[in-house]
Amino acid sequence: MKPARTALAVLALAVLTLTGCSSRGATDDRTPLARPLTTAEADRAALARFSTYRRGTGDVTMTIPYRGSTVTLTGRVDWRRHLGYAELHSDTTPPARELIQWNASTVASRPQWTGGLPQLPPEDAWQAHRLTPHTSPIDAALLLLLGLGSDRPDNAQLLARSSARWIKEDHVGTTPVTLIAGPGTSGPGTDPNRPGNTRYWIDHEGGLLRFSARAGGETRWMTADLPRHGTAALPSPVPALGGS
Template structure:
C-alpha cells in the first residue's frame, strides 16, 4: 500500500472514531424525541459526503472552540485532493492571524499574517507540523474538514438501521434541510449505543451538505462548518515541505 493510501486510511479511521463517539444531545437540538431515519432520509444522508466530493472544491467557514477562545477558519477545501487552504483567526489577546494549508497528515502555517487569503500564497515563512487529532481541537477540525467528502455514497440501508437520528427540520440560508445526528458508537460500559453521537449534518432534499457540526472537545465544544453553495476558486499548491514536519505543540 502506498504512503498516500496508508495516510488516507489512517485519516478515515480517525474520521470514523471522531464521528462515532458517544455523547449527549448537541445544544442546537430543540425538539423532543429524535427518531430513526426514514428510507428517504437515509438516502439523503448516504449521499451527503458524496455530493460534497463531487463538488471538488468548496468554500468553507469553520468556527472551532479552543481553550476558552474561538478559532475561525475562512477558506477553501478540495475534497478530491484532500487539501485545505484558509485564513485562521483567533479571538485571544493578542489576536492570532495566520495562513493555513493542510493535508491529511500535516499542517503548514504562515504566522503573523495580515493580508487576507491570497490566491497566490507567499513562498517563504511557513512552519510545518504533523497533525495530531484527539490532542488538538484545531487538528481534529482540519481532519474532519477534509473527510466531509468521499468518492462513493455511504450505505443507506446500514444508516437506516443504525443509531443515526433525525433531530428536526430546519433551514440554511432559506433552503429547507433535515438535521441528522450521526451514528453513535457503543459506550465502554455496555454494548448498547448512546442516544446520539458527536456529529450533526444539515442536508437538503438533494443530499447536499450545507452545514456540519462535530464535538471536538468538552461537552459544549462543538465546531461548526458552513458550506455555502457558491463557486470556489482552485486551491494553490502547498508550499515546499522543506524538512520533515516537526511534532505539533499547538
C-alpha cells in the same frame, strides 16, 4: 465477523478517536423529538459526503472552540485531493491570524498574517508540523474537514438501521434542510440507540451545507458551513507541506 459501519459512523468514530475522549458529551444534548430516519432521509444522508466529493473544491467557514476562545477558519477545501487552504483567526486579546495549508498528515502555517486569504499563498516563511489531532482541537478539525468528502455514497440501508436520528426540519440561510444526528459508536456500555457527536444539515438533494461535531464533555460544538456555489481551485501545495 465485525459489523459493517457506514461512512458517517466512521466519521463519528473519528470525532472520538481524533480528540481522545469519550462519548459522554452526547448525553447532554437532549433531542426528545428525535426519531429513526425514514428511507428517504437515509437516502439523502447517504449522499451527503459523496455530494461534497463531487463538488471537488468548496468554500468553508468553521468555528472551533479552543482553550476558552474561538478560532475561525475561512478558506477552501479540495475533497478529491485531500488538501485545504485557509486563514485562521482567533478572538483572543490581541487577536492572532495565520495562513495554513494542510493535507491528511501535515499542516504548514505562516504565523502573524495580516492580509486576509490571498489567491496564491506567499512563497516564504512557512513552518510545517505533523498533525497531532489527539492533542490539538484545531488539528482534529482540519482532519474532520477533509473527511467530509467521500468518493462513494454511504450505505443507506445500514444508515437507516443505525443510531442516526432525524432531529428537525431547518434552514441554512434560505435553503430548507433536514438536521440529522450522525450515528453513535458501538461497544460495551454504549447505547445503540443514542446518536453520536456529529450533526449534518442536508438539503433535499443530499447536499451537505453544514456540519457540527462535539467531543467528550465539551459544551460547545465546532461548526463548518459549506455554501454551495462556485469556488476557485486550490493553489499548489507550498513546498513546506511536502505535497498533497
